[in-house]
Amino acid sequence: MSEDAFSRINTEVPSPARIYDLWLGGKDNYEIDRIVSEQILQAVPELPVLARTNREFLGRAVRHMAGEAGIRQFLDIGTGIPTANNTHQVAQSVDPSCRVVYVDNDPVVLVHARALLQGESEGDTSFIDADLREPEKIVEAARELLDFDQPIGLMLLGVVDFLPDTGEARSIIRRLLEPMAPGSHLAISHGLVGRQLEEGVRHWNESGGATMTLRTLEEATSFFDGLELLEPGVVALPRWRPDPDTLYADREAVYYAGVGRKA
Numbered sequence: 001m002s003e004d005a006f007s008r009i010n011t012e013v014p015s016p017a018r019i020y021d022l023w024l025g026g027k028d029n030y031e032i033d034r035i036v037s038e039q040i041l042q043a044v045p046e047l048p049v050l051a052r053t054n055r056e057f058l059g060r061a062v063r064h065m066a067g068e069a070g071i072r073q074f075l076d077i078g079t080g081i082p083t084a085n086n087t088h089q090v091a092q093s094v095d096p097s098c099r100v101v102y103v104d105n106d107p108v109v110l111v112h113a114r115a116l117l118q119g120e121s122e123g124d125t126s127f128i129d130a131d132l133r134e135p136e137k138i139v140e141a142a143r144e145l146l147d148f149d150q151p152i153g154l155m156l157l158g159v160v161d162f163l164p165d166t167g168e169a170r171s172i173i174r175r176l177l178e179p180m181a182p183g184s185h186l187a188i189s190h191g192l193v194g195r196q197l198e199e200g201v202r203h204w205n206e207s208g209g210a211t212m213t214l215r216t217l218e219e220a221t222s223f224f225d226g227l228e229l230l231e232p233g234v235v236a237l238p239r240w241r242p243d244p245d246t247l248y249a250d251r252e253a254v255y256y257a258g259v260g261r262k263a
Contacts, residue, residue, distance in 0.1 A: 013032065014035075015108060015209065016162070020081070043202075044197060049247075050237065054255060056238070060242075061257075062091050062094075062187075066094035067094050069183070069261070072099065074101070075101050075138075075176075077156055080106075082112060087155055088100035152180050153185050157187065166222075177262060180262060185260065185262070189256065194214070229260050230259045237255050
């Protein structure tokens with residue numbers, strides 16, 4: 001990765017990707033991330049559990065798309081710092097020919113992406129430097145890497161929270177989905193309004209990082225408007241099609257997720 005990517009890293013402003021990586025046990029974080037993380041965890045100590053359950057949801061959603069739905073290409077926006085069980089690893093464990101395109105604009109993610117997000121089989125793994133607020137740019141770049149005449153699995157996990165305007169968020173999701181073929185799937189995970197998360201989000205928003213917005217269940221569900229919402233709907237992370245190995249499947253959670261199919 002170029003020196004320019006390193007020069008863009010601001011170690012004085014916390015990064016959602018670095019803090020999430022910290023909660024998953026990673027080491028790609030700075031003092032400001034650890035300070036803000038400690039403040040947030042004092043208010044919401046179970047957030048590392050949510051990070052792990054979000055990663056587990058990714059695995060179950062991708063396995064469904066690649067397995068039951070037969071999808072062979074994925075667009076994962078808001079990738080974060082690669083750890084274990086990334087989208088390409090899960091998809092290519094189902095079918096080695098799966099193609100995965102990651103999208104992020106965090107300089108730390110860019111530094112690590114090409115080194116760590118390498119497909120481990122015959123499937124292609126690529127990376128686009130772009131912001132979720134640039135759906136046309138993302139689609140244009142992704143067209144060079146994915147076949148939009150075939151279904152695509154669109155992953156938006158823990159990233160729509162950083163779009164403060166719900167109407168804009170719906171518009172961005174719609175503009176991403178419109179050019180995709182019927183049979184494409186959308187997976188979203190999102191934090192819900194509630195006392196458990198609100199104090200932690202307040203600490204985060206006061207830290208100088210990108211503003212995070214919690215939404216009601218109705219608002220989160222509205223992101224799937226026009227799609228066939230798969231059972232069991234938009235539910236707490238561990239309750240979306242849990243398997244015997246799913247952690248905390250019996251617990252309520254303040255982070256919810258769902259998967260929809262484009263007819």
